[in-house]
Amino acid sequence: MQARDIMTTGALTVTPQSSIAKAAQLMLAHRISGLPVVDQAGALVGIVTERDLACRPEISTAPRHEKWVQLWLTPDELAEEYVHSRGRTVGEVMTRKVVSITPETPLDKVVALMIRDGVKRLPVVQDxxxxxxxxxxxLLRRLAARLDSLPEAKIADLSMRKHILREITGKRWAPRPIINVAVLDGVVELTGSVQSEIVRNAVRVAAENAPGAAKVIDHLSVVPRASGSKERA
Known part of the structure; x- marks a missing residue:
């Protein structure tokens, strides 16, 4: 699946000459957290987000540094910070280094970029x-749609058990030393022991996601590995 499959087409944009008041009003009116900034030809030159407008003297949130902190900042850094918090146009406060994607960017890379750069939205650029x-x-809308459309597969209990065991076998977090999966009429019962509460949750989620699982009964106990024991590769 690619960015083109889920993207919102025809993004709202502003120009560097737009006022920050206009940018803030657009974000509020459309309930979005950021706007791509384009030049007169429509090419991407930056992005302005809620974060860029959060530190302002008008709402008493402009940056204030102790004197000893200012000693560590260069005059250029202080001047840039001053302009960013008091600028009147989008061009003065926008983020110029923009992470963008193309319509063909795979969704796993889209998510990786969002996580890496801590951003909520990515402009889609072509030419x-x-x-x-x-x-x-x-991404959430696409996920919800896929979850709603999952077929309610009616598979045999034995096939469901094999599916769950396949899902939790071979991974680095795979439960050990012992675990049993029993399935009867679509009800999954988990017994045995795992090494942590996190692994217990992972096993439960794997069982819940098995096609046809109607209910999961978790009787797993948590038995931490002995101190000094090594993780199996």
Missing amino acids: AMVIGIVSRAD
Whole structure:
């Protein structure tokens, strides 16, 4: 699946000459957290987000540093911070280093970029022009649609058990030393022991996601590994 499959087409944009008041009003009116900034030709030159507008003297949130902190900042850094918190146009406060994607960018890379850079939305660019946006909300909507459309597969209890065991076998977090999965009429019962509460949750989720699972009964006990024992590769 690619960015084109979930992106919002025709993103709202502003120009560097737009006022920050206009940018804030657009974000509020459309309930979005950021806007791509484009030049007169429509090419992407930056992005302005809620974070760029959060530190302002108008709401008493402008940066204030102790004198000893200022000693560690260069005059250029202090001047740049001053402009960013008091600028009147989008061009003065926007983030210029923009992470963007193309319509063909795979969704796993989209998510990886969002996590790496801590951003909520990525402009979709084609031939230097912004043609859309992929936001976290777009990803959630796609996920919800896929979950709703999952077939309620009616498989035999034995096949379901094999599916769960396949899912939790071979992974580095695989439960050990002992675990049993019993399935009767779509009800999964988990017994045995795992090394941590996190692994217990992972096993339970694997059982819950098995096609046809109607209910999961968790009787797993948590038995931490002995101190000094080594993790199996």
